[in-house]
Amino acid sequence: xxxxxxxxxxxxxxxxxxxxxxxxxxxxxxxxxxxxxxxxxxxxxxxxxxxxxxxxxxxxxxxxxxxxxxxxxxxxxxxxxxxxxxxxxxxxxxxxxxxxxxxxxxxxxxxxxxxxxxxxxxxxxxxxxxxxxxxxxxxxxxxxxxxxxxxxxxxxxxxxxxxxxxxxxxxxxxxxxxxxxxxxxxxxxxxxxxxxxxxxxxxxxxxxxxxxxxxxxxxxxxxxxxxxxxxxxxxxxxxxxxxxxxxxxxxxxxxxxx
Ligand code: IPE
Ligand code: IPE
Ligand code: MG
Numbered sequence: 001x002x003x004x005x006x007x008x009x010x011x012x013x014x015x016x017x018x019x020x021x022x023x024x025x026x027x028x029x030x031x032x033x034x035x036x037x038x039x040x041x042x043x044x045x046x047x048x049x050x051x052x053x054x055x056x057x058x059x060x061x062x063x064x065x066x067x068x069x070x071x072x073x074x075x076x077x078x079x080x081x082x083x084x085x086x087x088x089x090x091x092x093x094x095x096x097x098x099x100x101x102x103x104x105x106x107x108x109x110x111x112x113x114x115x116x117x118x119x120x121x122x123x124x125x126x127x128x129x130x131x132x133x134x135x136x137x138x139x140x141x142x143x144x145x146x147x148x149x150x151x152x153x154x155x156x157x158x159x160x161x162x163x164x165x166x167x168x169x170x171x172x173x174x175x176x177x178x179x180x181x182x183x184x185x186x187x188x189x190x191x192x193x194x195x196x197x198x199x200x201x202x203x204x205x206x207x208x209x210x211x212x213x214x215x216x217x218x219x220x221x222x223x224x225x226x227x228x229x230x231x232x233x234x235x236x237x238x239x240x241x242x243x244x245x246x247x248x249x250x251x252x253x254x255x256x257x258x
Pocket of ligand 3: 025026027199
């Protein structure tokens with residue numbers, strides 16, 4: 001599906017962001033502050049996901065993308081990693097039917113080959129079941145990394161080129177942004193209008209590197225388990241105050257509006 005690239009052409013500027021992408025951070029600190037094990041924070045984080053998904057439906061957001069597990073999160077202690085996997089399985093078991101009933105399409109992107117067979121199979125069936133829904137597309141980024149995404153896209157693009165004939169790979173100048181973008185894991189979605197990171201850190205942590213080129217960035221100290229509809233509204237209100245220039249000047253925007 002062709003979506004406007006923020007660097008190739010000027011995208012539309014929606015009042016309510018069409019695509020919100022969130023780094024859900026601060027679960028561990030939320031729990032530690034309460035003298036609870038870190039895993040309690042992850043459990044509570046699942047509840048926050050539910051609240052934010054519901055709020056996005058009500059507000060007319062079309063795409064919600066959630067960073068659930070990064071390609072670097074394997075570096076965590078083995079018991080935390082396995083608990084996160086179990087939570088993922090339980091959340092799929094509990095939530096998929098409800099999401100389907102609410103017209104939500106679920107997508108899971110990342111290098112899924114490292115997950116166990118049962119989880120991969122559950123993801124596959126959840127995606128199939130909800131594929132025809134269009135109220136809100138919820139994408140869970142799992143074992144996802146922005147560099148992994150760009151690399152796998154390059155590999156797929158090169159493979160398609162070589163399948164098209166040896167001559168096709170030999171002219172590097174013939175590659176375009178648009179050609180590469182169609183192989184990114186989230187080629188079905190427009191670029192995020194609004195990026196949110198909870199938990200106080202101000203970094204991208206290898207999230208959507210390509211697609212965040214012109215997203216509005218919003219950082220909050222609120223830990224993810226405490227994030228909900230009100231905090232989402234604050235982020236959207238901040239987004240609505242921004243002037244999205246995409247390289248142009250303020251004067252040009254004013255001229256265009258008049
Ligand atoms: C985010 O919360 C959830 C995952 C990365 C899975 P953290 O677990 O990173 O929480 P903090 O940053 O340690 O508080
Ligand atoms: C980013 O959070 C990844 C997810 C929220 C899934 P981290 O807590 O892993 O990020 P860093 O390590 O602090 O940058
Ligand atoms: Mg963290």
